[in-house]
Amino acid sequence: MRLRGVRRSNNVEDRRRSGGGIVLGGGIGGLGLIALLAFGYFTGIDVTPILEQASGGGSVSESREPNAEEERAADFTTRVLATTENVWTEIFAEDLGREYRPPVLVMFSRQTSSPCGNASGATGPFYCPIDGKAYLDTDFFATLSQELGATGDFAAAYVVAHEVAHHVQNELGILGQVADARDAAAQTEANALTVRLELQADCLSGVWASRVEDLLEPGDMAEALNAARMIGDDRLQRRAGMVPQPHSFTHGTSDQREGWFAAGYDSGDIRACDTFAELRP
Template identity: 70%
Template sequence: MRLKGFRRSRNVEDRRGMGGGGLRLGGVGLLIVLAIGYFTGIDITPLLEGAGGQQTAPREISAEDEAAAEFTSRVLATTEEVWTGVFEAQLGETYVPPVLVIYSGVTQSPCGGASGATGPFYCPADRKAYLDTEFFGTLSRELGAKGDFAAAYVIAHEVAHHVQNELGILPQVSRARQQASQVEANQLTVRLELQADCLSGVWARSVEGLLEPGDIEEALNAARRIGDDHLQKRAGRVPQPHTFTHGTSEQRARWFATGYESGDLRSCDTFAADRL
């Protein structure tokens, strides 16, 4: 992705080097917790914050961290320009961008503890996205989703949740989930996540001028690598569709492609789709 010369976003809150409570997880442990936690919808906060309440020392900010932070800021800036334009052109509305919190190790949010092991997430309570920049390394080394556009897709996906919040979709789904069974709630969450993948595709279509050969395939590969079925298999489990909260590898890649090919918000109505 060609970002040299592209502006940095001013909506970045840098908490790196602050440290915090929680547990350190190494390679295999991180992958297992990542797979059974964030991407399968199981609440692993007690695993991360409990176990004696150990404190994590602030991680030294490396050159790799700095490069990841700069990259994140520039990608965030592209989402601001894209969604400002899309909201105006397709909805006749004003887009208010989110703040993106970058941190190292552990931090706190109104939605609970944030850890590199839980993966990036969006908290509607404070309208902020949370990202430990070390997750990019995990994405590449542990999950096999390599390339800068794979990392950009992750950022775009979390911003897409903010877009859903701006459109009133997140609160609607939250209310529906509260009245549903666990299986039904999971199904609603899958539609929400696949819609975010589709919206990420809309963003990708709008930044075509910044793309390099192979970028879209990097995003599609990342989508496949973080499908619920793939991650459950990687964790040594037989895939259990009733527990899925993000969609299969095929679904995630297909909905990203749908948004990319259309560039239209209306193509991303996963809640009206008969086939996910």
């Protein structure tokens, strides 16, 4: 992805030097535990590391300087974030007749806190609708490439765009509607709603990609499609030595994730992203 000359977003909160400053100790109270488990269940994030940390005591606040690789990842992230701001500001104004309020992206190292619960690098990127911020440990890019097989800079850009897409859903009121529907649903149906939500975010990421086509390099789209495929629920469960269990899926199959990203890219239109009306096999 050609980002030279692209501005850096100012909507960034950099917590990497502080290590996040999570306060631990005393465990998590009953209501806090329920909220945390619900958050992990709703987003598909593994909250086990958080629970393990919270069972200990003391606090974590480590001062450190990011290394050169981390700085490059941060520079890349802020430029990609700026492209999402440009794209969604334009789409909201031209297609929806309204103002787009971009999210703040929190960059952290190893661990941090949010109104949706504490997080560690092991949880992966996530969006918190309570404060309207996206959270990213830039070390995840290395995990994406080295552990999950999703290589290339546009695979990393797709990750940023996907979290921003959740903010777009929040701005449009979709997250709230799905949360209400999940509250009234049985577990399997609730999981299915979350799958539709995640696939819509993939599709919206594809719409963004279509609007930054002038920044793409040969092979970029292949990187994004491969990334979508590498993080499908069925592949991740097989990778963990499990037989895929569709009723437990929270993000969609590899085919679905790749297909919906491609649908957004091919159309360049958010109206092509109604995963709640149509769900591709």
